[in-house]
Amino acid sequence: xxxxxxxxxxxxxxxxxxxxxxxxxxxxxxxxxxxxxxxxxxxxxxxxxxxxxxxxxxxxxxxxxxxxxxxxxxxxxxxxxxxxxxxxxxxxxxxxxxxxxxxx
Amino acid sequence: xxxxxxxxxxxxxxxxxxxxxxxxxxxxxxxxxxxxxxxxxxxxxxxxxxxxxxxxxxxxxxxxxxxxxxxxxxxxxxxxxxxxxxxxxxxxxxxxxxxxxxxxxxxxxxxxxxxxxx
Numbered sequence: 633x634x635x636x637x638x639x640x641x642x643x644x645x646x647x648x649x650x651x652x653x654x655x656x657x658x659x660x661x662x663x664x665x666x667x668x669x670x671x672x673x674x675x676x677x678x679x680x681x682x683x684x685x686x687x688x689x690x691x692x693x694x695x696x697x698x699x700x701x702x703x704x705x706x707x708x709x710x711x712x713x714x715x716x717x718x719x720x721x722x723x724x725x726x727x728x729x730x731x732x733x734x735x736x
Numbered sequence: 737x738x739x740x741x742x743x744x745x746x747x748x749x750x751x752x753x754x755x756x757x758x759x760x761x762x763x764x765x766x767x768x769x770x771x772x773x774x775x776x777x778x779x780x781x782x783x784x785x786x787x788x789x790x791x792x793x794x795x796x797x798x799x800x801x802x803x804x805x806x807x808x809x810x811x812x813x814x815x816x817x818x819x820x821x822x823x824x825x826x827x828x829x830x831x832x833x834x835x836x837x838x839x840x841x842x843x844x845x846x847x848x849x850x851x852x853x854x
Contacts (some may be wrong), residue, residue: 665840667781672832674844675781686842718780722839724797725771725783 633657635719635728645735650706654719659699665723666695666704666735669730670715678717679704709733738762738843745848748822756817756848758832759831763843766790766810769835772817774828775847782828786835787815822852 634657636687644650654664657662662682667675677686679695692707706713719728744756772784785796785806794806805818811850815832829847835841 665837666843674847675841676844677840677842679840680837680840720781720840725773725786725839727780727782729780 633660633721633723633726636723636729637717637719637728637731639731640729641734642733643734644709645692646709646711648709650704650709650713650733652704652706652717652733654697654702654704654728656702656721657702660721660723662698664691664695664697664702665720667718667720667727668713668715669718675718706733738834740834740843740845741846742832742845744811744828745830745850747851747853749854750823750852751820752822752843753820754822754850756819756830756832756850758815758845759818760813760832760834762813763834765813770815771833771835771841772806772815772830773828773833773841773844774826774850776825776828779828781831785817819850822850824852827849827852 636655638653664682666679669675678693683695694705698701717731739761741759764796771786773781774780782793787794787806791808802808806813829849831847833841833847834843
């Protein structure tokens with residue numbers, strides 16, 4: 633099962649809404665996680681089972697979707713949210729290729 | 737708090753072997769499946785291998801088939817990754833991670849860099 637993330641790069645300003653997409657090549661039910669990664673750091677779990685926020689994750693991060701189409705939404709970008717974002721599914725723990733959220 | 741601390745990385749020549757270690761603390765280690773995930777420079781994270789809580793079940797990615805051995809010592813709260821016949825494409829940061837919910841990774845170590853170069 634392959635994961636395709638879009639867009640590759642998202643250029644936005646602080647305070648704007650970010651919508652990131654992850655599409656699976658076949659149905660994965662709700663078995664999808666989202667991670668944030670900053671330069672020089674390990675990935676940080678944001679969302680698991682498509683829509684459950686991990687411990688300590690701010691409420692501006694939300695996940696939705698099931699089957700093959702999933703979305704990570706950041707309701708209002710904070711300066712610390714500009715980073716790389718990966719989705720990951722259960723089949724062989726495969727990661728998507730990532731979306732970079734950069735400052736416009 | 738949960739801590740995972742990797743060690744053992746470094747520069748190694750192609751064809752040589754290397755053993756990575758991960759020391760865990762802050763949780764009941766012997767009840768968790770543990771994984772190694774690696775990330776080459778500028779690339780997505782790539783799953784490497786997992787080991788079941790009792791160490792009896794292991795699995796590894798196809799790209800490593802036959803070239804690595806994962807093991808654990810529950811008495812010492814450590815997990816190990818022995819890699820053989822290293823190639824330049826194995827150059828990456830190797831992370832020790834704890835599995836939660838069957839597939840996702842809540843806790844990551846800081847990573848240890850493995851550079852395969854002559």
